[in-house]
Amino acid sequence: MGFSARHLLGIEHLSKSDIESVLNLADHYVDFNRRSAKSSDELLGLTQINMFFEDSTRTQSSFELAGKRLGADVMNMALRTSSVRKGETLIDTALTLNAMNPNLLVIRHPHSGAADLLAEKVECSVLNAGDGRHEHPTQALLDALTIRRSRKRLSGLNVAICGDIAHSRVARSNIFLLGKFDNRVRIIAPRTLIPAGIDALGVEVHDDMATGLRGCDVVMMLRLQRERMDGAFIPSEREYFHRWGLSVDKLGNARPDAIVMHPGPMNRGVEIDSEIADDINRSVIREQVEMGVAVRMAAMRLLAGTRRHGEEAAQAC
Amino acid sequence: MLILDNARLIDPERNVEAFGSLTVENGRISAIREHAGRAAPTSGPDAPRAVDCGGHCLAPGIIDIGVKVCEPGERHKESYRTAGAAAIAGGVTTMVVRPDTAPSIDTPETLEFVHRRAVQDSRARVLPMAALTRGREGRHMSEIGLLVDAGAAAFTDADNVVRDNRVFSRCLTYAAGFGALVIGHVQEPSLSAGAAATSGALASRLGLPAVPPMAERIQIERDIALVELTGARFHVDQISTAAALPALARAREAGLDITCGASIHHLTLNELDTEGYRTFFKVKPPLRNEADRLAIVEAVAEERIDIICSMHTPQDEESKRLPFEEAASGAIGLETLLPAAMQLVHGGYLRLPALWRALSLNPARRLGLESGRLAVGAPADLVLFDPDRPFILDRFRLRSKSKNTPFDGRRMQGRVLRTFVGGEEVFGGRNP
Numbered sequence: 001m002g003f004s005a006r007h008l009l010g011i012e013h014l015s016k017s018d019i020e021s022v023l024n025l026a027d028h029y030v031d032f033n034r035r036s037a038k039s040s041d042e043l044l045g046l047t048q049i050n051m052f053f054e055d056s057t058r059t060q061s062s063f064e065l066a067g068k069r070l071g072a073d074v075m076n077m078a079l080r081t082s083s084v085r086k087g088e089t090l091i092d093t094a095l096t097l098n099a100m101n102p103n104l105l106v107i108r109h110p111h112s113g114a115a116d117l118l119a120e121k122v123e124c125s126v127l128n129a130g131d132g133r134h135e136h137p138t139q140a141l142l143d144a145l146t147i148r149r150s151r152k153r154l155s156g157l158n159v160a161i162c163g164d165i166a167h168s169r170v171a172r173s174n175i176f177l178l179g180k181f182d183n184r185v186r187i188i189a190p191r192t193l194i195p196a197g198i199d200a201l202g203v204e205v206h207d208d209m210a211t212g213l214r215g216c217d218v219v220m221m222l223r224l225q226r227e228r229m230d231g232a233f234i235p236s237e238r239e240y241f242h243r244w245g246l247s248v249d250k251l252g253n254a255r256p257d258a259i260v261m262h263p264g265p266m267n268r269g270v271e272i273d274s275e276i277a278d279d280i281n282r283s284v285i286r287e288q289v290e291m292g293v294a295v296r297m298a299a300m301r302l303l304a305g306t307r308r309h310g311e312e313a314a315q316a317c
Numbered sequence: 318m319l320i321l322d323n324a325r326l327i328d329p330e331r332n333v334e335a336f337g338s339l340t341v342e343n344g345r346i347s348a349i350r351e352h353a354g355r356a357a358p359t360s361g362p363d364a365p366r367a368v369d370c371g372g373h374c375l376a377p378g379i380i381d382i383g384v385k386v387c388e389p390g391e392r393h394k395e396s397y398r399t400a401g402a403a404a405i406a407g408g409v410t411t412m413v414v415r416p417d418t419a420p421s422i423d424t425p426e427t428l429e430f431v432h433r434r435a436v437q438d439s440r441a442r443v444l445p446m447a448a449l450t451r452g453r454e455g456r457h458m459s460e461i462g463l464l465v466d467a468g469a470a471a472f473t474d475a476d477n478v479v480r481d482n483r484v485f486s487r488c489l490t491y492a493a494g495f496g497a498l499v500i501g502h503v504q505e506p507s508l509s510a511g512a513a514a515t516s517g518a519l520a521s522r523l524g525l526p527a528v529p530p531m532a533e534r535i536q537i538e539r540d541i542a543l544v545e546l547t548g549a550r551f552h553v554d555q556i557s558t559a560a561a562l563p564a565l566a567r568a569r570e571a572g573l574d575i576t577c578g579a580s581i582h583h584l585t586l587n588e589l590d591t592e593g594y595r596t597f598f599k600v601k602p603p604l605r606n607e608a609d610r611l612a613i614v615e616a617v618a619e620e621r622i623d624i625i626c627s628m629h630t631p632q633d634e635e636s637k638r639l640p641f642e643e644a645a646s647g648a649i650g651l652e653t654l655l656p657a658a659m660q661l662v663h664g665g666y667l668r669l670p671a672l673w674r675a676l677s678l679n680p681a682r683r684l685g686l687e688s689g690r691l692a693v694g695a696p697a698d699l700v701l702f703d704p705d706r707p708f709i710l711d712r713f714r715l716r717s718k719s720k721n722t723p724f725d726g727r728r729m730q731g732r733v734l735r736t737f738v739g740g741e742e743v744f745g746g747r748n749p
Contacts, residue, residue, distance in 0.1 A: 012522075091638050111640035112524035113594030132642065133524030172524060196527070197518030 003302035007119045007126040010135035011176040018302075019177065023145050023154075025298035026291065030149075033069070033294055042301055043072035046103040050076045051093070052129070053109040058264060059129050059138075062289070063106050066296035072104070090114060091121055098122040104300055107131070112169075125303040127296075133167050138299060139263055140173035142291040144181075146284050147218055149291075150259050155181045160213050160254070161203075162188040162244060163222030163271050166195045166233075170263045171222060175201050188212035190244060192233040209244055213253040220261045221246050224271045237270050247273045251282070259284045318342050319740060324370035324701070326351070328691045329377065329673035339375060340365075341697040344739040349693060368746065370701055373734060376673050377689050378410025378698035379654060380680035382471075382500075382578060383554055384629040385647070386412070386443075388434055389427065390419030395631035395718045400651065401439025403716040405744040407652035408700035408733040409627075411442040411688065413680070416453070417475035423448035423459040425467040432468065440743040442698070444470035444684065449488050449499060455479040458488050465495050470684055473500035473554070476601055478536065480506055482543065489549035498683065500552045501540050503561065504602050508532040513642045515603045519588050525641060530558040530605060537561045541568040544575060552683060553577035556622055557602050559612035566621060576683055578624035579613050581657045582648055586610070586723060596637045596644035597723045600628070614666050617675055624683065625675040627654040631719030649717045653724050659704055659731030669704065697740035706732040 003021050005014060032038055048067040052060050060076060067074040079093065090109070097105065098121070105126045107115050112132030119126040130136040148154040159178050165171045165187050178185050179202050186204040187194065199205055206212030213219060224240060234240045246260065260276055260283045268274045277283055319341040326349065327334050337351035381404070387394040404412050414431070416422035422431055428445055435443035447469035451457045454477075461472060472492055478501075479485040492499050512528035514520035520527035537553060541564060544551045556562065556577050568575050582600050587607045591598045598604060616622040630647025637644050650657070658676065661667045681689025688696045712725040735745035 089635065089639060109640065111642045113642075114640040116594055117638075117640055131524075132640070133526075135524070169524060172522070195521035196516040196529070198521050200518035201522060 003306050008137050008299050009115045009128045011137045011140050011173045016180050022141055022298045026145050026294040029294040029297045038069050041071040043070035043304055046072045048072045048074045048104040049097055049102045050106045051079055053079045056108055062292045063296050066293050070297055094118050094121050130169050134169050135173045136169040137173050138296050139170050140177040142295040144177055145291045145295055146288050157183045157217040158215055159183050159218040160186045160188055160216045161220045164193045164224050165189050166193045168222050175203055186212050209250045210253050216254040216258050218259055219254055221272050241270055245271055246276055318365035320365050320367040321370055322367050324375035327374050327376035327669045327673050329670050329678040330690050332670045334670055341740040344697055346693055346695050346697050373701055373703045375701050377677040377691055378700050379408050379676045380411040380689055381409045381627050382413040382680050383415055383626045384412040385415045394633050397434045397438035399718040401441050403651040404441035405736045406716050408655045408736055409651050410698035410738050413444045413470050415475045416446050416448040421448045421453045423451050425463045428467045446471045446473050449474045453477045461492055465497055471498040471500050476502045478502055478506045486543045486547055489543055489547040493547055493549040498550045500554050502554050503533050503536040505532040505535040515588055515605050530560050533558045534560040537564050544573050550574045555580045557583040557605050558609045562616055576623040578626050579622050580628035581650055581654050584614055585657050585660050594641040596641055597721050599644055599646050600648050601646040618667050623679040627651055632721045633719055637721055648723050649721055652715050656729040656731035697737055699737040701735040702733045704731050
């Protein structure tokens with residue numbers, strides 16, 4: 001059970017073996033989480049602080065539950081509403097929290113690179129829970145675990161990522177992860193939502209759902225933020241749904257056993273038809289949520305392990 | 318009388334370099350003699366003071382158009398004392414300072430304040446520019462006539478673009494009536510809004526809001542059209558993309574009075590330097606790709622771009638220690654302009670006299686100054702430098718109050734040994 005990284009800032013610089021370590025350990029926690037009594041002391045005595053500079057009920061509760069099930073002391077900070085408003089910078093907040101000697105800092109921030117910046121300034125392990133349009137590593141890991149459990153493998157698959165690629169950190173992290181495991185990744189979106197030069201990341205670019213989905217094993221839908229309508233990215237929700245929303249018809253282009261994923265929360269009738277979202281034979285959306293807790297437990301357990309190992313080594317010197 | 322002997326004279330006007338000596342009297346160059354090796358030393362108690370230049374380069378002092386000194390308003394970032402010290406240490410003998418202060422330099426009173434502060438605290442010459450519109454808001458014309466009388470060197474809203482074509486064309490027309498130079502920032506504002514990087518693979522991978530390089534071309538085309546309409550004297554502050562160059566060439570062919578500049582950072586760095594969200598490389602416009610950088614360097618070498626400037630923009634640590642999108646733009650450059658420009662010489666892109674056309678001669682000509690030349694009668698604003706001396710840059714040893722240089726830790730070549738303003742030695746030698 002090796003893990004070499006000090007922080008979990010993104011998938012791009014994470015090694016394949018570190019990714020496998022997280023997934024393997026997470027598999028174990030999936031079973032653990034299905035027991036009726038689920039508490040462990042693996043992170044007992046450690047302090048986990050969730051710093052959320054952007055609202056996110058789902059990700060925050062997933063991290064909170066993951067920490068608590070492993071016995072960590074978990075503190076949530078909703079920073080959107082506190083000192084940040086009073087002009088305190090990210091670094092000031094981080095240094096204040098650092099002085100309280102936490103072991104794990106979980107950060108969600110509206111700007112790309114915020115987690116990297118934080119990691120430079122604090123002594124504990126930093127977990128990126130989403131920074132701007134950059135990365136959302138635990139989402140990609142939980143998606144990978146979901147795919148691996150459903151398809152029984154994580155390589156040689158055709159995966160389509162559909163929707164607002166331009167503003168999506170989920171898309172970027174998934175592109176990195178799936179690429180490392182030799183999958184064929186296609187992105188499908190209106191041209192206004194495809195970022196310039198994205199093909200440099202090794203993806204195929206499509207703007208038509210029918211051709212893009214042909215022969216796919218996995219279909220990942222992304223959430224369309226309502227505010228995109230204001231930026232002149234797309235004309236209307238109904239046109240978007242007509243062209244790029246996942247319907248039974250369009251899904252017919254994918255393999256008959258293709259699974260459908262969505263990071264949530266869903267806009268039913270905008271990027272995905274309810275009929276598919278609720279189809280238990282195709283949709284693994286609820287499994288994704290379950291895998292989320294397990295993956296976060298595994299990531300935190302491994303980071304804490306790296307740390308503890310480091311401390312012991314330091315004491316032995 | 319002062320004799321600068323045994324020097325490698327860099328003459329941008331004649332585009333030559335030669336060994337020789339230069340004599341200074343009453344603040345001006347009074348004689349230039351070319352010869353191989355050292356002239357016979359003059360001795361005796363009445364002999365003039367002679368400085369042995371040791372075979373190093375002697376060139377006209379740099380005239381840097383577009384320096385931001387943060388007075389009035391943000392003296393904690395840069396004052397005339399610290400900017401002046403940085404300038405002379407970098408061989409910059411004239412700073413042409415920007416009006417994007419707080420408040421903007423948009424009235425004769427503010428301009429006079431700047432004059433006074435500059436005379437008190439800076440040993441480099443200071444020529445203040447004034448805002449083209451009040452508060453640089455692009456709505457009301459500033460008092461161009463009164464500001465010309467008060468000594469405004471040029472008119473610019475710095476990095477604010479006057480969006481309203483009617484307002485801008487009237488400003489250009491009015492300024493043309495005074496023969497005043499207008500300087501424009503050619504980045505189309507709606508495409509540039511919120512951008513922290515140039516669009517492309519790198520910005521997409523880092524997830525940064527980005528602006529396509531075409532934003533520069535769009536704005537320069539508009540400005541050229543309005544210059545054609547109004548007959549104004551116009552200078553483009555910085556060209557940073559290849560896409561803007563053909564437009565400029567057409568404008569010149571049509572005989573319009575347009576010149577343009579490039580910042581040293583766009584000439585020596587590219588977008589890959591921002592990897593890892595390094596905010597000291599966040600400048601405005603954002604750094605471009607390598608193909609654009611090379612196109613700009615080539616344009617300078619072929620004199621399609623006239624002027625190299627530092628775009629000196631001090632920012633304190635707090636405004637840079639933020640996530641990349643939120644961090645302030647700009648980099649300091651007064652003290653690093655010469656060694657950074659030396660990369661272009663050592664890289665074989667430019668010879669020294671050609672570089673000094675862009676650093677001294679062309680800016681002087683554009684602003685109607687007597688300096689910028691190595692000629693008898695010209696003011697003795699001079700820089701003596703060793704183009705080869707290597708060093709590793711330590712940002713905390715720079716004289717600017719703000720330390721936001723992108724060159725921290727970089728191996729550089731080229732050191733200023735002495736700087737003279739009006740014949741007076743203001744840096745080096747006896748002024749360490």
